[in-house]
Amino acid sequence: MNPKPTHILVVRLSALGDVAMSIPVLRVLCTTYPGLQITMLSKPFHKPLFEELPNVHFFPADVSGKHKGIKGLLKLARQLKKNKVDAVADIHDVLRSNVMNAFFKLNGIQVARINKGRAEKKALTRARNKIFQPLKTTVERYAEVFEKLGFPIDMDQHTFPVRKEIPPIMIPLFDKTYKKHIGIAPFAAHQGKMYPLDLMKEVIAQLDSEKNIQIFLFGGGKKEVELLKSIGQKHSSVTNLAGELSFDQELAMISNLDAMLAMDSGNAHLAAIYDVPTITIWGMTHPYAGFYPFNQPAENALLANREAFPLIPTSVYGNKLPKGYENALKSITPDQVIIKLKEILEV
CATH class of the missing domain: 3.40.50.2000 (Glycogen Phosphorylase B;)
Incomplete structure (x- = not known):
């Protein structure tokens, strides 16, 4: 032994x-x-x-x-x-x-x-x-x-640590005139995991019209950064953080959010490990595969309609998009996303 x-x-x-x-x-x-x-x-x-x-x-x-x-x-x-x-x-x-x-x-x-x-x-x-x-x-x-x-x-x-301290240089990013501060990470590694961008833009526009929620956008690659910058410029309550922060600064920001809206992606897990209420949108993947964000209630998952798309989950990674499933994520409406967010934020 x-x-x-x-x-x-x-x-x-x-x-x-x-x-x-x-x-x-x-x-x-x-x-x-x-x-x-x-x-x-x-x-x-x-x-x-x-x-x-x-x-x-x-x-x-x-x-x-x-x-x-x-x-x-x-x-x-x-x-x-x-x-x-x-x-x-x-x-x-x-x-x-x-x-x-x-x-x-x-x-x-x-x-x-x-x-x-x-x-x-x-x-x-x-x-x-x-x-x-x-x-x-x-x-x-x-x-x-x-x-x-x-x-x-x-x-x-398990116990969660205290929220990370926001570096002084980043404090001005948090606008105290807003009651709530949320993160939105609209991208994922595969199309089958990503909420259609036109619908996500509707979600952002509706949240912007509320005037009491500040939105921070998180993303990854060069192409994504440019897209998020253009979205951020259209709305007064939206601040793009993609490509602007180091990873440790990003973690500090995420840990101080009131909620995170993400796909089945890395950003969802980053928010969850800091006990940030995390709403996830699921397309070709499904929480049953075991990759659900840590300690999050099951009702925080918004799922594509399996009655209409019974092959879901099509893979663990979301890289398999069967013919006819291209619009599966459209079965989750922007209103459903807004209602869930407001429920969590209590606004």
């Missing part, structure tokens, strides 16, 4: 939302086992997420540079071994992490891997003989990995 580890390497390289979902698990792990040393391996961009965790040391994985390919990954694994890691919690289970796992196992280091539930997810997303039932959440799957290493945790013990 292996001796109980004292220094765990946690591996989750991407994507942003999946990395964010590790935060609540690590919070509980750190408070339950304060003497445990943890090294978090992820992409350099993700570092600000982990700064709140006192016994977590962040190690950046440069997978497109010096840690690229098998040679680079083995170099990375050797560096981590020198840091006296004595167990690995692989909460990613991809080719890259498995290359490193092989090295660690050869060197007598205990490795526990996530059970992604691939067969159940396939049954949930297939077109024929679909088994439509809720699966284990990603957070639960992460927690199981630590249990395999001898560190069971009770997620009911």
Whole structure:
């Protein structure tokens, strides 16, 4: 039997939302086992997420540079071994992490891997003989990995941190003449997960006419930034933050919002881990796959009409858009979105 580890390497390289979902698990792990040393391996961009965790040391994985390919990954694994890691919690289970796992196992280091539930997810997303039932959440799957290493945790013990302090340079962005401050992140990685932009513009225009809600727009790529800038310029209550802030500044802003409206995307998870009420819009994906934002009530999910579009969910990632499903997200009306937002904001 292996001796109980004292220094765990946690591996989750991407994507942003999946990395964010590790935060609540690590919070509980750190408070339950304060003497445990943890090294978090992820992409350099993700570092600000982990700064709140006192016994977590962040190690950046440069997978497109010096840690690229098998040679680079083995170099990375050797560096981590020198840091006296004595167990690995692989909460990613991809080719890259498995290359490193092989090295660690050869060197007598205990490795526990996530059970992604691939067969159940396939049954949930297939077109024929679909088994439509809720699966284990990603957070639960992460927690199981630590249990395999001898560190069971009770997620009911989770507590949220205090809201992040807004850097002085950003305080003027919060206009105190507005009663409520919300974030809207209208984009997603795939068309099948994204609310039609013309309908989102209707939502923004209606909220702008309320005159008591300030809206911050969040986004990612260059094309998205330009689109959000143009939307922001049309409405007095709208401030575009896409492309304007560093990631840690963005986290500080998100943690101080009264609500977030997002797709099944990274921004939804970022808001949820700071206990911000988060409304999510779902198209080709579905909360049953286990990627629902942490600790959010089920009624905060606005779902495309499955009676009209029974193949939903078509995939875990939202990248499969069957013929005739192009307008599935239009089954969620702008009024439904506004009503849900007002209900949460109590305005």
